[in-house]
Amino acid sequence: MKNLIYLSAFVSGGAVMILEIMATRIIEPFLGNSIFTWIGVLSVMLASLSVGYFFGGKMADKEPRPTHVGWIFLFSGFLIASIPLFSFPILNFSQFFGIMYGPIFASLLLLSLPSISLAMISPYLIKLSAKKTSQIGAASGNIYALSTVGSILGTLLTGFCLIPNFGVKTTLFWLSIVLIANGALFFGRKGMLPFLIGLIINSAIPQPMNFPVSSNERLLYENHSLYQYLRVVDSGEVRFLSVGYAAQTGILLNSxxxxxxxxxxxxxxxxxxxxxxxxxxxxxxxxxxxxxxxxxxxxxxxxxxxxxxxxxxxxxxxxxxxxxxxxxxxxxxxxxxxxxxxxxxxxxxxxxxxxxxxxxxxxxxxxxxxxxxxxxxxxxxxxxxxxxxxxxxxxxxxxxxxxxxxxxxxxxxxxxxxxxxxxxxxxxxxxxxxxxxxxxxxxxxxxxxxxxxxxxxxxxxxxxxxxxxxxxxxxxxxxxxxxxxxxxxx
CATH class of the missing domain: 3.40.50.150 (Vaccinia Virus protein VP39)
Incomplete structure (x- = not known):
């Protein structure tokens, strides 16, 4: 059980940072990549983590069962897999609040629940790891250290590998699968059933998240590069290059x-x-x-x-x-x-x-x-x-x-x-x-x-x-x- 607890601390820490970085990529095409986007994502993530730590600690003291940690992992996976499904209507509506407050509103609706859920894991792991009151300090230090190492590696992995090679939707999908698999381990030999059910449900969640293309437009290219969201669209006799939500340049196709x-x-x-x-x-x-x-x-x-x-x-x-x-x-x-x-x-x-x-x-x-x-x-x-x-x-x-x-x-x-x-x-x-x-x-x-x-x-x-x-x-x-x-x- 101790190895599983340490693995879970590492995975949950990495998941938080992957989600945080991916959130800026999700918001950028609609609300830009300004300092306000980072303020919105960071403030909502920190607020959600504090809420998750609080309620996770309360629940861990009340009933510290390993299977509860498993269910939290499964729930976190479902929530993250659902982000692309709801992102377009939420982000489209968030534009009403402008580039200053729109990112806060969008982050609240898209990130708060998965962030709260992920934050609830650490208090449970500390409770399960500490056999005696005298061991709480060491248990807390071990969990937070491993969680931080996971966050560091998650940050590096996202920036240097996941975004440039796999994009946002694929990364979120596989992150949710990893969380579901981690959660299934807490059910022991019976964990295969929750994992298979979670995998089926997760795979069935649609992954739209792209900008819709109107009837007179043709999408030629779309990608999240290392720096920004890029999109090329033909509209009538004009070809546009959009960076984020802004059309940066356009050429006439017949000249x-x-x-x-x-x-x-x-x-x-x-x-x-x-x-x-x-x-x-x-x-x-x-x-x-x-x-x-x-x-x-x-x-x-x-x-x-x-x-x-x-x-x-x-x-x-x-x-x-x-x-x-x-x-x-x-x-x-x-x-x-x-x-x-x-x-x-x-x-x-x-x-x-x-x-x-x-x-x-x-x-x-x-x-x-x-x-x-x-x-x-x-x-x-x-x-x-x-x-x-x-x-x-x-x-x-x-x-x-x-x-x-x-x-x-x-x-x-x-x-x-x-x-x-x-x-x-x-x-x-x-x-x-x-x-x-x-x-x-x-x-x-x-x-x-x-x-x-x-x-x-x-x-x-x-x-x-x-x-x-x-x-x-x-x-x-x-x-x-x-x-x-x-x-x-x-």
Whole structure:
């Protein structure tokens, strides 16, 4: 019995951490992978564990039977196997509460019962392990030590093996089977019957959990990578790449053009610095930005993308390819800059997790690193998703203030300058060139004799941008998710 008790402590500890990490993956496609998702999951898990420890201790003192532990394991397995069945309606409804409170609501409904059930196991195991009152300290230490070791290994196994190789649904299914098998051991020779019954019931539970596809859509690809949930869908004549719940890019199937057209603003980059020989892109997505620069110039292009699965998707579904002038590095953009001594004529920052850029790519320290890697005439382009004006324009104004702190001139080009209070792509170009504001820039562009460049320049925004009430984003203080709440509520 002692070996079974120790095994159970190890398994239950591992199950808690696997469930916790998988929960963030389940919630991310609907509510994003922001700090609010982690806050929601962690707070609900901790609250549920405390409830489980409390009631588990009460029940263990009242009637500490080994078969009770077996039933708790079986019940935990059923609850975890049921998560995919209920996740879509719960998560879809949780979007009503927004990215701040939605994860808490979703976690309460999806995680509280299995977490409470798993937490009830440890008090039972301590009670069964301690034969005398004088042994309670040692028994508690052994159970918690083994449970913690299980949690450590469960964390490592989930991150390095289960998510990249098996995905969420398969992992939850086999986790539930392991729990049911562990529970069956507490019934001794009679345990085969509960195990078989549990296996049959578990296998009969549907595992939908995918986003539904409408009648005019065709799902081409869906996967949880190491970093995010990716999905490729054809809808009519358009192919979309979604990261989480956000459509990150789209292409027209009957042409090579990007649906949104923001990559065309790189013509202005070529105008500001016509002698671009080396370009760096931080973030790949579908590859529209670097592919456009590759077609329009002879520059040597380096793309830094943290997620290798994004690179595979871009090549397979979005016509992206590497060659002698276009190379992809699998790395974090900021870490790449830290380890590189190269200088670039042009740097494009277009990295997003859902609708929010990673915070460490939006701080003063990051912009300082970018500028150190620019040639004297270098230009930076930042793709921002935000309103330009109004109370929901926090992300844009904070990033404008950030780049204005390091560059003499920051030019702003909204894609839809007729409605500046709507969330849209904003191309922000930072440089130490000075063309004297809107009129100076337009006058200079007229000399280039390129109609498209001249048309793009007319999108220049010269309205007053008051950033006094917005913080200067730093590694120490970067409330980017809070600033994004307004625009994400649209």
């Amino acid at each position: 090579t053009d990007n649906l949104y057209g923001y990559q065309r603003y790189q013509k202005l980059i070529h105008f500001l610095n016509p002698n671009i020989t080396k370009a760096l892109f931080i973030g790949l997505g579908g590859g529209a930005m670097p592919s456009y620069m590759h077609r329009e110039t002879d520059a040597d292009i380096t793309v830094v993308e943290i997620d290798p699965e994004v690179v595979r998707v871009a090549k397979k579904f979005f016509n992206f390819s590497e060659d002698g002038r276009m190379r992809v590095w699998i790395d974090d953009g900021r870490l790449f800059l830290t380890n590189s001594n190269e200088k670039y004529d042009y740097v494009a920052v277009d990295a997003y997790l859902n609708f929010i850029p990673p915070f460490h790519l939006t701080t003063l320290e990051f912009v300082d690193a970018v500028k150190k890697h620019l040639t004297p005439n270098g230009v930076v382009l930042v793709n921002i998703l935000s309103p330009v004006e109004g109370e929901k324009a926090g992300v844009f104004k904070a990033l404008f203030k950030l780049y204005k702190n390091k560059f003499k001139n920051v030019y702003v080009f909204p894609l839809h300058n007729t409605n500046l209070t709507r969330r849209q792509n904003i191309i922000m170009i930072a440089t130490d060139f000075d063309y004297g504001g809107r009129e100076g820039l337009l006058s200079a562009v007229k000399l280039c004799n390129d109609a498209e460049t001249q048309e793009l320049a007319t999108h220049y925004y010269d309205g007053a941008i008051n950033t006094d009430s917005y913080p200067l984003l730093t590694d120490d203080f970067s409330p980017l998710e809070i600033l994004a709440l307004g625009s994400l509520s649209e």
